[in-house]
Amino acid sequence: MYSNMGYSNGHHQQQERVTTHRDRVRRGGRRSRESLRVSEHQQQQKQTERKPTTPCTDFDVAYFHSYAHVGIHEEMIKDRVRTDTYRAAIMQHQSSIEGKVVVDVGCGTGILSIFCAQAGAKRVYAVDASDIAVQASEVVKANNLSDKVIVLHGRVEDVEIDEEVDVIISEWMGYMLLYESMLGSVITARDRWLKRGGLILPSTATLYLAPVTHPDRYGECIDFWRNVYGIDMSAMMSLAKQCAFEEPCVETIMGENVLTWPHVVKHVDCYSIQIEELESITTSFNFKSMMRAPLHGFAFWFDVEFSGPAISTINNHVPSVIASSKNHPMDGFQKKKRANPNETLVLSTAPEDPPTHWQQTLIYFYDPIEVEQDQQIEGSVILSQSKENARFMNIHLEYASGGRSFVKESVMR
Secondary structure (H helix, E strand, C coil): CCECCCCCCCCCCCCCCCCCCCECCCCCCCCCHHHHCCCHHHHHHHHHHCCCCCCCCHHHHHHHHHCCCHHHHHHHHHCHHHHHHHHHHHHHCHHHHCCCEEEEECCCCCHHHHHHHHCCCCEEEEEECCCHHHHHHHHHHHCCCCCCEEEEECCCCCCCCCCCEEEEEECCCECCECCCCCHHHHHHHHHHHEEEEEEEECCEEEEEEEEECCHHHHHHHCHHHHCECCECCHHHHHHHHHHHHCCCEEECCCHHHECCCCEEEEEEECCCCCHHHHCEEEEEEEEECCCCEEEEEEEEEEEEEECCCECCCCCCCCCECCCCCCCCCCCCCECCCCCCCCCCEEEECCCCCCCCCCCEEEEEEEEEEEECCCCEEEEEEEEEECCCCCCCEEEEEEEEECCEEEEEEEEEC
């Protein structure tokens, strides 16, 4: 998913701005009574039995509204890496879906719900708070699946499903994995409805960080002003740096731009992670540059994996994936290569993999740092939900190299 408080999915209406962040607005908004399939008495009874829901803020309403724009969904569906991987994951886990009850969190146009129905699901609850749910209902009807796919127009926190579910599927990932805070809705669905031993797709996610060099980008935006049609316009450079690099940039880089093996900022197990863990994430890093080059900033990207569940003996309700650190890197580790790539289906947004609409997220310095081969680059990063709007992300980056230290603060909004 992705969102941009202007052109939904965070992609401002194709404004030529490298900092296009997606306002992926998929779930949460108004409820459609006719689609909830639960009597008013049952709803009132259930409301008294469970914790109060998180209030729907004005920011949430704007977020959901942005996902009503067809352009966002068109871009996501046309991302073949994304869509083909989800369809392959559904077919790979068909034995866990066939004849079972599925909930699709943030269903958008309903394409993943339909894939699940085609895989033999007994019933699919397609939940979305955006008005795109209206079109999803029509898509379901046009494909003669109304008896299997039930579209619920509302937030996961608010709608009612009168049974436990066997499978949760969701395309919840935002830029930098956690931008948009949609994972919280998946956690809520898991805790409300998922059977013990149920399946969550994707099952794990890993956010990475690495230092990068990108002289072309820096030259296009900054060095350009040194000589403009023979005129020295270097007085513009300070403002140009601020405009180009103040906020995180969503763009595509290549493997050769990356100076070191990536550092694991956060590993997410969708079967066990709690909402509180997403409020603030802190990690320290220590890189060693593999080449002599100007260090222009840091890049973030992520992988998600579609593996099956195993019953945890620790928690009697929530299943978790039992995995070794060999296959699932722990927070703070550096990952040199993907272990056993043929065993688990992976959707990657890494620079060396085929590009996706998520691209990579870059934090650029105002001025590059020249680093030598084997020179250390160390520091820490804090990712925290904005107090202004929990769907925004504050980034606090401290870094040092060659005896110099710096701090960079930015907000992904």
